[in-house]
Amino acid sequence: MLTHSKSAKSDGPLTEALAHSGLRLTPQRQQVHEVLREKMDHPTADQVFMRAKHKMPEISMATVYNCLDALVTCGLVRQVTLDRGATRYCPNMQDHSHFYCDECGSVYDILQTISPEDADIKLPRGFRLKNIETNLHGLCPDCAAKAK
Numbered sequence: 001m002l003t004h005s006k007s008a009k010s011d012g013p014l015t016e017a018l019a020h021s022g023l024r025l026t027p028q029r030q031q032v033h034e035v036l037r038e039k040m041d042h043p044t045a046d047q048v049f050m051r052a053k054h055k056m057p058e059i060s061m062a063t064v065y066n067c068l069d070a071l072v073t074c075g076l077v078r079q080v081t082l083d084r085g086a087t088r089y090c091p092n093m094q095d096h097s098h099f100y101c102d103e104c105g106s107v108y109d110i111l112q113t114i115s116p117e118d119a120d121i122k123l124p125r126g127f128r129l130k131n132i133e134t135n136l137h138g139l140c141p142d143c144a145a146k147a148k
């Protein structure tokens, strides 16, 4: 489910994607992108900042926000918004749904989406459905085991 490609630093796509949006690859943007790919647990900007700071002590929160914005703009990272709480960041650009553990708050990628064709949703006249963003709620394996 979690594709962890620990391939050698392939910054070609990163540079390309940034350039495509008229942005430059900076060491900070590279670092923030790396942090997101290292552990795909959908961290908040605060968490990204804490992790990036480990390797780049001089990085500021404002810079992290700026980097996240840049990565979202060029389509390398997407924002994930929970019903409540801070925005999280996901570097998985494949179509996927998010599973939220109601107990511990973890967010997991589920590589399955509901296509508008499959979903039997009756919309009022005039509406046209293009895609469905599903948020699944429940318990993660750890919390489910504890809840027994």
Ligand SMILES: [Zn+2]
Pocket (backbone or CB within 6 Å): 101, 102, 103, 104, 105, 106, 139, 140, 141, 142, 143, 144
């Ligand atoms: Zn959990």
Ligand SMILES: [Zn+2]
Pocket (backbone or CB within 6 Å): 042, 080, 090, 091, 092, 096, 097, 098, 108, 109
């Ligand atoms: Zn995700």
